[in-house]
Amino acid sequence: MAAAWALTLLAFAGVGAGLLLGHTWRLSHHLAAIGGGVLCGIALFWVIPEIAESFGWIGSASLAIGACCALAALDWLLSHSEHSPRNGIAGPLLAATAIHSFLDGWSVRAFAIQPVADVAVPIGLALHKIPEGLALGWIARRSFLKVGKAVAAAAAVEAFTLAGAVIEPRANRSGVAAFGEGWSAAVLAVIAGSFLFLGVHALAPARKRAGVVGLFVITLLAVGGIALLRR
Template sequence: MNWNYLILILAATLAGGIIPMTVKRVHANFSIYLLAFTGAFLFGVTIMHLLPEVFHELGHAAGIYIALGFFLQVFLQQLSHGMEHGHTHIPGDHHRHIAILPLLLGLSIHAFMEGIPLGFQYEDKSALPSLMLGVAAHKIPEGLTLMTVMLHAHKKKAYLWRILVTFALVTPLAALLAGWMGNRFEVIQHYLLYLVALVVGTFLHISTTIFYESGTRHHELSGRKALAIASGLVLAFLTLIFE
């Protein structure tokens, strides 16, 4: 396990969460283009690295687990209300109550699942560093969205920091747990691959949802959003040089 990668993911989550805590007003376009870029990057990494790996190892069974993961994410977003792909669902003046516990539960389960593939040993040597970058990029808008919602729940600053730090630790700890168990128990390493396939399904759901739901009016594809998506895909393609 490369500790530098885990520190990068931790730092990216904290950085995303600090933005709404320190900047009084974040421009709406910043979140839109950041989501589009990171969503495309995650999509590219999933298509170019993770999908070939799981189909090579599991054959046709990989498709079953990927589909299960896709619809597992559909269930999880009923709890998180789509925070993992940028939806804030901040209530208006007529309704200030925010159900924090379901949001944190859904997002934390998703964050834990993100960490599991990071502890797997891949045949494709470029898969792990590429995946680390993809998850780290995705963590920035994740942290930003989480803390935006927490701020509108009118919680104290100390409570916000505890939530942010705890959430930032979930994915690295999941990666450490998966890596530790996989290295010590061969059967665990085998079954981790099925969990990776599940997570591939969740990544496909999140990244493709970002493409058509990341904040633009009527979900149109503007020129700048298309550029952000193209940039993310190009960067994902460049990760192939890691091999």
């Protein structure tokens, strides 16, 4: 739970900065790229290979990609809009961020007992949480007339990180008891898909900046190298 609390507090800090400064901190793109590289690397070199032990490489890759596409579609449905924040985009964006936060908390708790991943996952998610908090604070501030309401809405959304971490152990035990290995593989597929989605989502806004893309690729390869050394 300590990692989940740390992620939530980092997100709160990002929200505070977004409320006060606006989403103009260019460094956030570099942090997001590094975090995205870590998360994609964990999905590709740790999680998918673990699923492959039960379902083979084609099955594991299909599950992860399917989960990623499902999350991307859900995110698009919740957040895609041509309107300004005051015209109704805030609600869907807050809902999408709440789902991301819940999966963040679940993931960090699920990997808490795995060597290397127990450190790499929180780091990757932390580097993702800061830019996410900045954007969320910026949107909330412009969507609510009162600062207090903006703070409350953003804080409630990021608190879903803690909810995911609290629910994961009991839900996982119940799922394994009911469905066996299939439950574990399905959960890992959703985690891998969420990591791939978050990684690509973090890179997309700055995909035309060579420096940002370079950081993403270097981080991804570094995580892959660490995974290979441990095998």
